[in-house]
Amino acid sequence: MAASSTVRTRHTSLIGRSILIKENELEREKKGIVRTFFENVDFSDSSAVNKFITNKLQLDEANRNAVSKAVDSLCKYLQHDLSSFSINESPFSINKFVKILQSPIVVVSEWRKDKLKQHYSVKAAERYAELLTNILCPFNTIQGGSVGKGTAVKDKADIDCVVFLNNVKTMEEHKLYLKKTKKALKSCLKRSPDEDQIKFEGQTKFAVKFKLDSMSREFDVDLLPTFTTNQTLEQLYEEMIHCETEDRDFYSAHFVDLQVEFVKGQLPIVKDLIRLVKYWRKTCIIKDTRKTRLPHSYPLELITIHCWEEAGKPESFDKRAGFKAVLKQLVKNCHIDVRWYKYYREALARRGINGMEEKNKKRPFVLDPANPTNNVCSASNAKGWKIVADVAKMTLERHPLKDIVFEENWQMKQVQANQEAP
Numbered sequence: 001m002a003a004s005s006t007v008r009t010r011h012t013s014l015i016g017r018s019i020l021i022k023e024n025e026l027e028r029e030k031k032g033i034v035r036t037f038f039e040n041v042d043f044s045d046s047s048a049v050n051k052f053i054t055n056k057l058q059l060d061e062a063n064r065n066a067v068s069k070a071v072d073s074l075c076k077y078l079q080h081d082l083s084s085f086s087i088n089e090s091p092f093s094i095n096k097f098v099k100i101l102q103s104p105i106v107v108v109s110e111w112r113k114d115k116l117k118q119h120y121s122v123k124a125a126e127r128y129a130e131l132l133t134n135i136l137c138p139f140n141t142i143q144g145g146s147v148g149k150g151t152a153v154k155d156k157a158d159i160d161c162v163v164f165l166n167n168v169k170t171m172e173e174h175k176l177y178l179k180k181t182k183k184a185l186k187s188c189l190k191r192s193p194d195e196d197q198i199k200f201e202g203q204t205k206f207a208v209k210f211k212l213d214s215m216s217r218e219f220d221v222d223l224l225p226t227f228t229t230n231q232t233l234e235q236l237y238e239e240m241i242h243c244e245t246e247d248r249d250f251y252s253a254h255f256v257d258l259q260v261e262f263v264k265g266q267l268p269i270v271k272d273l274i275r276l277v278k279y280w281r282k283t284c285i286i287k288d289t290r291k292t293r294l295p296h297s298y299p300l301e302l303i304t305i306h307c308w309e310e311a312g313k314p315e316s317f318d319k320r321a322g323f324k325a326v327l328k329q330l331v332k333n334c335h336i337d338v339r340w341y342k343y344y345r346e347a348l349a350r351r352g353i354n355g356m357e358e359k360n361k362k363r364p365f366v367l368d369p370a371n372p373t374n375n376v377c378s379a380s381n382a383k384g385w386k387i388v389a390d391v392a393k394m395t396l397e398r399h400p401l402k403d404i405v406f407e408e409n410w411q412m413k414q415v416q417a418n419q420e421a422p
Helices: 002-040 046-057 061-084 122-136 145-149 171-190 233-242 245-264 268-284 297-310 319-331 346-354 382-396
Strands: 094-102 141-144 158-165 198-203 208-214 217-227 404-406 412-415
Touching: 002 268, 002 382, 046 268, 046 319, 061 158, 061 171, 061 208, 061 217, 158 245, 171 198, 171 208, 171 217, 171 245, 217 245, 233 245, 233 346, 245 297, 268 297, 268 319, 268 382, 297 319, 319 382, 319 404
Parallel strands: 094 141, 158 217
Antiparallel strands: 094 158, 198 208, 208 217, 404 412
């Protein structure tokens, strides 16, 4: 009996030691990554940070052209082929196609005959334009997301495309026909003349996923179909608040253009700060287990905007000060509680929050400015936010960022002599 107890004790001790070794290795890896971050970004001088953002993070012309070509090609595929598929004995037709690119220009384009003639013969262009007029219109395209928002990070462009379908009119229909809709979208893409540039990655509950090659660049694309409605925004919000909790996700695609509009309306200097925060997140934060769910870009964009608002919305500031302020907020992310009332009333927001599951009401809490039923931070778990807090603290402790002192409005007080972290 005693021998068995001793074996169990030794086994437990070995497991504890193994966990400790892995934690120490992970800690050393984090420190190494943070050190590399500071080797890439020189925080000893504000102009060096500005230059880094301009030269290394903002999209250059080649990247903008590749992104534009990719989304225009995708738009062309779907407009041209989707009407040959049907749902509920009615041909598919597109009301609106919204492109949300996770990667600074905003483009709203209408497919006119002169545009079509760049891709087709004159006769084909005439026929195609007639097809758009008679079947697919009204139709417009909006390049949004990080491209539309102006928060792109070079070489990290993922594309989300939301397709609004004319013949799917309600959330219930959308839910009922979603599998068939995704199948039709995938079949449509397989029949495109450029199918060799498309490599399917599978599907999620709400999206068709694939890789798209454009000008020697590869983009990850999520294609999200949704329904078209004549309801006002407030009516749609009310309907969503009163539906079953598990059905609310079927509304989410409707609000992506509002999410884009909210971030896009920020000052260029704020969007540059967002780029820097997103670059830090991409380069410094790593998962430690499969159970860890790290925050995506959108919560970090909103937290950065909130920090800027708390600083008094300065029109000019030192980006090092802004970056440090955001990291300080991320260290204390369990205190974050943010909401805006731009697209919905406060009373409606309260009802949306009351209808959330308790686990989604926990802090950090950032209410989606476009969706009063969505805490954008809840997609990540506590372990993911702890990793963010730990790495933010580690980053703040390194020179020269550690020495930067700033006023409440993010104007610099002083920068001490640059020192190298031990």
